[in-house]
Amino acid sequence: MADQSLKGDLEVKYTVDRAGTELLLYRDSVAPGLLVRDRLRVLLSRALYTLPAPAQSGAARLRARAVDARVAARSAVHRGRSRLGRLADRGLVPVGPALRPHVAAAVGTYDAATAERELREQILTTLQVGGVEAAVVPAVGAKRPVVVVREKDRDRTCAVLAQALGRTWYVVxxxxxxxxxxxxxxAELRRQCARSDGFRIFRYLADSRGAVLSGASTGCDVEIWAAPRPALLDRSGTPHAVGSLIAPRRNDWVTRLAPETWTRAKDRPGRTVDVGSHPHILEVAEEVDVVYTWVDDSDPRWRARKAQRLAGRGGTEVDPEAVDAARFRSHDELRYSLRSLEMxxxxxxxxxxxxxxxxxAWLRTDHPRLRVVDHREIFPDPAVLPVFISHAIESMLHHIPGLSDRYLYLNDDVFFGRPVYRSRFFHGNGIAKFFLSSSVLGLGPRTDSDSPFVAAAKNNRRFVQEQFGRTLTNVFQHAPHPQLRTVLEHMEREHPEVFAQVAASPFRHPDDLSIASALHHYYAYELGRAVPGRLEYLYLDLAHPGAPVRLERLLARKDFDVFCINDTAVSAAQVRRNARYLDRFLERYFPLPSSFERG
Structure with a gap:
């Protein structure tokens, strides 16, 4: 089975000195420009360390103010653009670079699949009106459908699209x-065709305030398919039929279109090439659910239950990290994570x-695609409730009534950053993927100094060693966790004592295992039910001095499939500052209410 797996899965990690200078911690690979920049930062960091401590603290404050100023300047540009009236009257808003902005169409609702389909339909309609025949080769997995035009119609295609669409559309x-x-x-379309036998055409979409929703990533690929050269034979050794077309790029369905296939496509819905009625073997055709765990730490009743449970532990020691307020702090992430899911x-x-x-309070509990599940519905032994840790809760998620066999388990601080597909998380034959971090546990057994997270990971390792005679080193990315309900049910049947122990832990405990977010992946791998996969993924800690700039960069580029924004225990001043940046970032990245929100 072909998979991107770990090959080419490169990672770069950073550390920060006391003055807030960002330095490379280690790298699998890095661009030469970044390496030069890091060397300069190392020299700066060494110079700062020669200064007295008060001077180092002052440098850190100046750096923080510079970050604030950069973010404020970008926000001012964003606010100023939203007031431009001439474009707004035409349903347009400026986006992108400050000096040479692009023009986006303002929309009130958005999801990537609908936007891509409507854009493709508009391209097809434009070509039809302009007298250009076209067909569509459907997509498989994460690939996109392709609009096919014949080489003899190339110049007319370029002229028709340019005349009908105009300069509010873009091409890459x-x-x-x-x-x-x-x-x-x-001229630009012809130039693109000369370079790569086609182009991707798109239109920026944004909300009325200029927050970009999509760009080239949801564009429409137009390919120019040529007639075969006279000497070219098909696999049977006979010349191609007159009127056949040859694809300029590989696709999963067909690299040669016979003339009768082209003719039939004109009369099919969406002018789609007839590929048969069966889904492709690599396509993930089964339903995939999503499971969120969520807590409102401001709820006085929840706080009372937590305090009562802590008091009831008597002299039993609880790791401070297990009850740290940052573990329960909310920035309304769930609202925006659901927006990212729908988008x-x-x-x-x-x-x-x-x-x-x-x-x-904002959630539509009557939404047809939403089910709110109480802990009491999934814990077989209600006497262990309430519990306040993810390890206990996630160990029981496979008990959710009506849950699909394939599902994604997410925390609410995880967001989809651009269009993703089922095949990013599962294979067509039902095998799940998992996403390893480059972080390793280190050697040796669990120690008293290990954090609850590391302790659980080492407990997972001991379990795998005992059950399978293998060991493990990696932890997992804080990303959506592809889950197989049947694997978890099998695990619980084989090891009921492990599930019972973890489910009964009200707070993080040194003996816990992280069943859903880690152990499931290794167990499924040993059963032949999961394999390593790959995500373009970003993890960002709000306590990082450069977090505000990173947020702005992410907002501008939208270059990750998934990102996680974590909130660690910091000072009250930092909490307020980070909350201000995060709230502004989330509202600009995911500006449109989802259908899960009350009107």
Whole structure:
């Protein structure tokens, strides 16, 4: 089975000195420019360390103010653009670079699948009106459908699209969504065709205030398919039929279109090439649910239950990290995570929200694709409740009534950052993927100095060693966790004492295992039910001095499939500062209310 797996899965990690200078901690690979920049930062860091401690603290404060100023300047540009009236009257808003902005269409609702389909339909309609025949080769997995036009119609295609769409549309080369967008003109489209036998055409979409929702990543690929050369034979050794077309790039369905296939496509819905009625063997055709765990730490009843449970432990010691307020602090992430799901993963079948009798005031509990699940519904022994840790709660998620066999388990600080597909998380044959971090546990057994997270990971390792005679070193990315309900049910049947022990832990305990977020992946791997996968992923700690700039960069580039924004225990001043940046970032990245929110 072909998979991207770990090959080419490169990671770069940073550390920060006392003055807030960001330095490379280690790298698998890095661009030369970044390496030069890091060397300069190392020299700066060494120079700062020669200064007295008060001077170092002053440098850190100056750096923080500079970050604030950069973010404020970008926000001012964003606010100023939102007041431009001439474009707004035409349903347009400026986005992108401050000096040479792009133009986006303002929309009130958005999901990537619908936007991509509507854009493709508009391209097809434009070509039809302009007298250009076209067909669509459907997608498989994460690949996109392709609009096919014949080489003899190339110049007419470029002229028709340029005349009908105009300069509010943009084009980039095929397979290069990160390239600089160019305005759609006939000359530019012809230039793209000469370079790569096609182009990706798109329109920026944004909310009315100029918050970008999509760009080239949801564009429409147009390919120019040529007639075969006279000497070219098909696999049977005979010349291609007159009127056949040859694909310029590989796709999963067909590299040669026979003339009768082309003709039939004109009369099919969406002018789609007939590939048969069966889904592709690599396609993930089964339903995929999503499970969130959520807590409202401001709820006085929840706080009372937590205090009562702590008091009831008597002299039993609890790790400070296990009850740290940062573990329960909310920035309303769930609202924005659901927005990200609806925007970039609209294929999700149903959302299950697991809570301790809590429901966000803004949530539509009557939504047909949402089910709020109380802890009492999934814990077989209600006497162990209440519990206040993810280890206990996640160990029981596979008990959710009506849960699909394939599902994603998410914390509410995880967000989809751009369009993703089922095949990013599962294979077509039912095998799940998991996403290893480059972080390793280190050697040796669990120690008293280990954090609850590391202790649970080492307990997982001991379990795998005892059960399978193998060892493990990696932990997992804080990303969506693909889960197989049947694997977890099998695990619980084979090891009921492990599940009972973890479920009965009200707070993090040194003997815990992280069943859903880690052990499931290794267990499924040993059963042949899971394999390593790959995500373009970002983890950002709000306590990082450069976090505000990183947020702005992420907002501008939208270059990660998934990102996690974590909140660690920091000072009250930092909490207020980080909350201000995070609230502004989330509202700009995910500006449109989802259907899960009350009107």
């Amino acid at each position: 080369p095929l397979d290069s969504a990160a390239a600089r967008p160019r305005s759609v003109t006939a 970039y993963a609209p294929w999700v079948n149903r959302v299950h929200l697991v809570t301790d009798g809590q429901v966000p």
